[in-house]
Amino acid sequence: MSTDFSRRNFVLLSTGALAVAGAGAYAFLTRTSKTDGRIVLAGSTTSAPLQVPGFDELSDDQWQALTRSDWKERLPRDAFEVLRLEDTERAFTSPLNNEKRDGWYACAGCGQVLFSSDKKFDSGTGWPSFFDVVPGRIETKADNLLWYTRTEYHCSRCKGHQGHVFDDGPRPTRQRWCNNGVALTFTPRSELA
Ligand SMILES: [Zn+2]
Structure with missing residues (x-):
């Protein structure tokens, strides 16, 4: 008992x-793992063209069906390593750091417009930096590649890695979207009028 x-x-x-x-x-x-696996569509209201010229016009599904070897054929090696392997370019290597013209920054993988030049600022980090994104074009996820968690972001259409977002940016958003220049293309606004 x-x-x-x-x-x-x-x-x-x-x-x-x-x-x-x-x-x-x-x-x-x-x-x-608050943001692990959680897709967050970022950005505030603004109007922007969907895409810049010079890229294939594929559906979202078609972009996302491309394999790693498809991308390897489509992209220069440095862009492939950033966009598809989440590599980071060396600081102060992108000509887009000093780009001051009025225009659009698009994903170098699929041409979808991600940022407007009026949201660009000089962060001093050596990477093109923005304090806001074009809404609906960017997704984020937690990145645990280092000993601390960062927030990775990528193009919502082709899923190509762009950079990391931090909360130490300027007003009004306080966001700093720290982007690899090689993952972007720049198109002057006049060319899309
Ligand atoms: Zn893309």
Whole structure:
């Protein structure tokens, strides 16, 4: 009788401990992976063309069906490594750092317009930086490649990696969209009029 009682208590205690441990793990997972796998469409209201000239006009599904080897054929090596392998270009290497003209910055993979020049600012980091994006064109996800979590973002259409977004940008958004220049193309606004 007393043995049964102890055993039952042990089972109850063990179950309770597992439940507590389980709840802890769940809280840990939900806290640390708050944006894991969660797609967030970023951006405030503005009007922008969907795409710049010089790219294929494929459907979203067709863009997303391209394989890694398809992309390797389509892109220069440095753009392929950033867009498809999430590499980061060396700072201060992109001519777009010093681009001051009025125009549109589009994904170098598929040509979808992602940023407007009026949202560009000099962050001093050596990468083209923007304080806002064209709405609906960018998706974000948590990136745990380093010891801390960063927020990665990519083109919503071809899913090509663009850069990382931080919360130390200028007013009014306080956002800093830190972009690889090689993942973008620039088209003067006059060419899309
Ligand atoms: Zn794209």
